[in-house]
Amino acid sequence: MAKTVAGRLATAAALAVLAVAALAGTAAAAPAADPAAGPPGSAEAEAGAEAGTRTETETGTDACPNGWSTETTVWFGPPRVDTGIPNPGGPDGCTLLDRVWKREPFSSHAGFVFAVRAAADEFVTAGRLSARDRARIVLAAARTHVGGPRDESIPNTCDRRLAIQFDDGPSHYRTETLRILREKQVTGVFMDTGTRVLANPQFARFQLAEGHELLNHTYSHANLNQVLTSEGPDGVRREILAAQAAFASVGAPISFQGIRPPFGAANAQVRQIIADMGYTAYMTRIGTDDWVPERTAQEISDAIVEQLYPGAIISLHDGPYDSPAGPGTNGGLALLIDAARERGYCFGTVDRHGDVVADRLVPTKRPIPVVENPVPYAPLIFPGEPPEPYVILD
Numbered sequence: 001m002a003k004t005v006a007g008r009l010a011t012a013a014a015l016a017v018l019a020v021a022a023l024a025g026t027a028a029a030a031p032a033a034d035p036a037a038g039p040p041g042s043a044e045a046e047a048g049a050e051a052g053t054r055t056e057t058e059t060g061t062d063a064c065p066n067g068w069s070t071e072t073t074v075w076f077g078p079p080r081v082d083t084g085i086p087n088p089g090g091p092d093g094c095t096l097l098d099r100v101w102k103r104e105p106f107s108s109h110a111g112f113v114f115a116v117r118a119a120a121d122e123f124v125t126a127g128r129l130s131a132r133d134r135a136r137i138v139l140a141a142a143r144t145h146v147g148g149p150r151d152e153s154i155p156n157t158c159d160r161r162l163a164i165q166f167d168d169g170p171s172h173y174r175t176e177t178l179r180i181l182r183e184k185q186v187t188g189v190f191m192d193t194g195t196r197v198l199a200n201p202q203f204a205r206f207q208l209a210e211g212h213e214l215l216n217h218t219y220s221h222a223n224l225n226q227v228l229t230s231e232g233p234d235g236v237r238r239e240i241l242a243a244q245a246a247f248a249s250v251g252a253p254i255s256f257q258g259i260r261p262p263f264g265a266a267n268a269q270v271r272q273i274i275a276d277m278g279y280t281a282y283m284t285r286i287g288t289d290d291w292v293p294e295r296t297a298q299e300i301s302d303a304i305v306e307q308l309y310p311g312a313i314i315s316l317h318d319g320p321y322d323s324p325a326g327p328g329t330n331g332g333l334a335l336l337i338d339a340a341r342e343r344g345y346c347f348g349t350v351d352r353h354g355d356v357v358a359d360r361l362v363p364t365k366r367p368i369p370v371v372e373n374p375v376p377y378a379p380l381i382f383p384g385e386p387p388e389p390y391v392i393l394d
């Protein structure tokens, strides 16, 4: 997948310093009174839809749609060995990593190393990789277990790739979510809130170490349209930067500047503010009302599976911020991953342009964290209680 580079401003570090100063003021922001998320297909959510970055290839068509980005480095695993060498792109849109993984499953470790050498040779011949980097890439491949008897990887290469985002957490349900993602070897894109990361920072740190993405869902799960009305543009910026600063303060810096505005609430002015901050807003996703406590795992899975299309971003919630729902989503997660794979889909992650790209989760052996401190909630708008410990913010 060859891409244009957007050249977005990287002012996060400077702004995060300002956000730390703003934390005290933002913590008291009023919780939103709306349901945990607007219907994914609502006019509001769709109005915020952003076209992904245009994919450009020299031959006109991308032969590796939603494949490995040229913005990643060449790495293999298990165990994870990263060369630090940028993943070179080819004229048809396929990168070196696309060429390698298109050959999986490998019959042996030697077969894997052979595939890496063949792909690297192709890029050297095309003048897109130096002989020195080719040698380092082949050496890195040889140091892994890929294709060998110790390799327990689930094949994750296809032409129909999906990503899964989880909004609102981390809550009590995050432990089980992380267990399922480890078992299924799927990367999670966690749109976490500042309040909840500060309450249980062990999750955010684990997520990054395990290979998941940590992105922004504001500090207090604020409706940014309402914040714009009541506090102006500075209020919107404070909500976003306070979350970013909260993540950094617990040793879990944001993966990159990506945000899901809570409730999908982002009018034209809010979207402009977000863009001016160098952030990408994820507005176009497929989901269901998994924040309704009565929804069963099967209903959640079925509702999402029937909407699948190549390159789709799936939207789920982790202990919705204002609803006691939760178990159905985790059950639905396991079901929908299996159902999607049966239909020829595989899983990846999102990039900073808003597109689905290839990835592989190579799980660590680290113990998966549990909730240690009360999970913040806004006043609940559905009957029922979340698992203890939790606290209602007002």
Ligand SMILES: [Zn+2]
Binding pocket: 036, 037, 167, 168, 217, 221, 262, 263, 321
């Ligand atoms: Zn949310």
